[in-house]
Every structure is written in C-alpha cells, then in structure tokens.
Amino acid sequence: MKDSARGLLLVTSGILVLSFDGLLVRLAQTDGWSIVFWRGLLMFLALGVFSLSAKSRASVRAHPLLSASSALLLALISIFFVLAIIHTQVANVVIILCTAPLFAALFTRFFLGEHVALHTWLAIGVAALGIMVVFAGAFSASDLTGNGYALLSSAAVGANLTLLRRHPDLQRMPLIALGGLMAALIAWPNAQPFGLGSSSYWVLALMGLIQMPLATLLINNATRYLPSAEVALFYLLESVLGTLWVWYFLEETPTHAALYGGALVIATLVAHAGLTLRLRPAVPA
Template identity: 30%
Template sequence: MTNNAKGLALTSFGILIMSLESLFIKFTTISPFLFSFYIGIFMFSSTMFTFIFKDKEHIKTAFKTSLPFLIICSIMMGSSNIFFIIAIKTTTVANVVIIFSTAALFSALFAYLLFKEKMTKNIFIASIFMFMGLYIIFSDKLEIGSIKGNIFALLCTVLFSISFVLLSRYKEMNRVVLTAFSGITLSVIAFFFTDDLQIDMNTLFIIMIMGLLITPISRVLIGNGAKYISASEVSLLMLIETIMAPIWVWIFLNEIPSIYTFIGGSIIVITLIINSLYTLKNN
C-alpha cells in the first residue's frame, strides 16, 4: 500500500468513526453543559495518560514556550465544543454538520482578515456559494430552539476556524497537548453553567465510550492519515462526516432534516467538493 493510499484509508476511517459523535450526543437527555463537563474530563484523561507514560517532555515544552497561546486556543476550542454540543441538542444534526463543514472556507476568510493572507479567487467564489447555502438553511421557519441551534453551530464554526488559523501560524504547538487542555477547559467552562453534576450510569457509559474511545481514536487516525495526504484531500474527506452524521441519526433516531437543509446543504457540499477538487488539480 502506498503512503497516499494509507493516508486516505486512515483518514477516511477516522472521519467515519468521528461521524458517530453526533449520534452519541443525541442519545443522551442530559443538559448540554452537563454533557460537556463529563466529556471534557474523559477527553483530558484519554490524552494526558499518553504523556504521563510516554512523552512528558511535550508538556514541559508547551508550558515553557507557548503557555499564553495554549490557554487562548484551549478556551476557544473548549467553547467551540460546548457550542457544538448545544447545537446538536437543539437542532437537527444535518444542520449542525453542514454549517460546520464550512469551517475550511471560514478559516481562509479569517486568515485574510487577521493576517492579510492572500485569498485566492476560488476561495472567494466558494465563499459566495457557502453563504448562499447558509442563508437558505437559516431562512427555514423553524421553532425558536432550532434557530438557536443553527446560531450555536455557526458560533462553533467561527471559533474553531479562528483557532485553526492561529494554530497554522504557530506550528510548534503540540496538538495532543492542546486537545488535553481543551478537554479540561471544556469541563471548567461547563462547570459554571451546571447546577447539578449528578448523572445516571447509562448516560455516563455513553459519554465514556465517546470520550475514551470514539473521540481519541478518530483524532489519532485522522492525525496519522493527514501526514500522508494533502490538506485539500483532508478537506474533501471531511465531507464523509457531513454526509454520514445525519444518516446515523436518521437510522437510529429517525431524525429527518427539512427541505431547506437539503437545498442549502447541497449547495454547500457541492461547493466544497468542487473547491477541493480544483485545489487538488492545481497542487
């Protein structure tokens, strides 16, 4: 197997596993903040054990060279995770993952606004179609809760995109250390919005599977696979989650998106596919 084929296989499988996260969030009936509190603890535990038993030097390096940056990005990514969980709880999974799929284009926009990085013509054109798709999704006459869910999904995407741009400028930051601290930041933020930390064992078991298995395994597979393929290929493969997450929820929970989501989502997905293929061809 060639390195490119290996990268495609690892990344695809990792994204397929990651697409189950929305289903696991939907399976629970607890508040988004209580879910965030426990998932953050499990995210922190699963990643920190790696360093405790293997690479302690990465933690020391992160503290010595980039502590302020680590704190800023951890807060942004922790907040992004909370917004994602709230969005999944309050609107359809299809809406959330389609809105989140625009993160790559938002990243290009923020890179231009924050650091004056050149925005190519294809990104500019793709952004126009992206906002058209988002406008159609947001124009759906949903109940108030679903509209809030769309807004939280957009906030999640914006914060994630900004943190991604910052990370691209600061490549020395160890991503696994950042994931660990994002987890504990997620729990700390959620703690202040949670009145009661009591949780039943069935719900805790669901969160444990997601926090200790699904989330870390998917991220490791994607991280390893991304070493062998280009960023454009990764962006294209991320559409697996956009397509599969709503399918899992439809199969197990019979959640059907609205016609506005189908129309707006189709515009966004086709735009992302064309943009990724165009970028691959140029590279």
C-alpha cells in the same frame, strides 16, 4: 505521501469520525452541561498520559499563551456545539457549522495574510449551496439560543484551525487534552455528572475516550499540511453525514432535497481535493 494528500487523508478521516457527534449527544439522553463535563474529562484522561512526554511538555512551555488559547478554543467548540444540539435540531446546528470555512478563510486572510485560493472560495460557495438544498425542505424557524451557540462554535472552529495553521510546531495532543479539561471545569458548576443512567455513561465513554479525541487529533494535525480554510471546508461534509446518521439510527428520514444537496457537497469536495493535489507542489521534507 505528498503533504497535500496526507492532509486530505487526515481531515477526511477526522470528519468521518466527528460526524457521529450529534447522534451521540442525542443518544446520551441527558443535559448538555453533564455531557460537556464527562466528555471533556474523559478526553483529558484519554490523552493526558500521552501529553506527559518531554516533547509535549516542552511545546506547552515554549508557547504558553498560544497553547492556552488553542485549548480554550477547543473547550468552547465542545461547549457551544453540545449546547446547540440540546437547544435546537441537529439539522439547524450542522447547517450553521457550515460557516466554519468562511470564518477560517477570513481569519487566515486578515490575521495571517495568507492567500486563499480562488478554487477554495468557489468550493465553499458551491458546497454552501448544496447545504441550502439539503435543508430546503426541512429547515424551519429554530430556537435563537441554539442557533447562536452553533454560530459561536463555528467561529471557534475557524479561529482554532487558523491558529494551528500559523503555528504548526505546536504539539496537538496536549492542547486537546487541556481543552477537554477546560471544558469539564467550565461545565462542572452546572452539571449533574453522577445522576445519569447507565446507558448514558456508555455513550459518554465512547464519545470522550475514543470518538472526540481521535477526531480532534486527526483534524488538528491536518492543519500542518493544508490551509485552515481548506480544512474547515470539510465540515460541510460533516453536516451531510451527521444528518444521515441521525436518519439511519433515529429514523429521521431526509428529504429528496437532502439527498440531492448531499451529493452536490460530496462532489464539490472531491473536485476540490483533486484540484488541491494538482495545483499545490509538494513541500520538501
């Protein structure tokens, strides 16, 4: 399989798994800090054992500052996203997260000096237009705190994808495990982890042991094969899918604008993926 195709498969699969995140945060039915604590700790437990391999330990020892930076960015992504969902509507959060490709493209261009293809810029613009159409009929004044958290989460996504793109030799699994531990430690003073209902623990277990580790691992590994701006572009797809899951499971009916805008986003991503496969030559193994 060509590198571009492998990267597209990884990021598409990862975003599909990640798209349930907003729904699961809502279903947990508890405060944001407790959610951050448990899902971070469970991610650490789920991946920590695999991170004890000699290769993983060597990677962290060889790049301690880079490893700590990526882990901290992953922790901040989780914290800001959960707090954003708690403070404002899911629709507000996912539309703001659409700025992740812009952050990634800017970081890639100005910090790495890596060329960002014209068709990627065009895809970002068209897909962003689709997102505006999605929420045209429902996007209203939202809480400034929640919007601020969502913007910070988006910036952290772009920064982490760019860092991983610059250093493809970094082992992803220990970074995700350390990021989960950092998030749990940061959240601990404000969390109430042992006062939740049984249903909350089931949702948090699903989120922390399966959904978030799997999604993060897939997306972070995609940066080995694709530029960070292209990986971040797929967060636009998450905004559509995340809205659809909330509609289906929580009966928040999307507007016609959401359906039309979602179709535009998906069509844009398909066209961009096709151009990527055609224009980028395979990198020899």
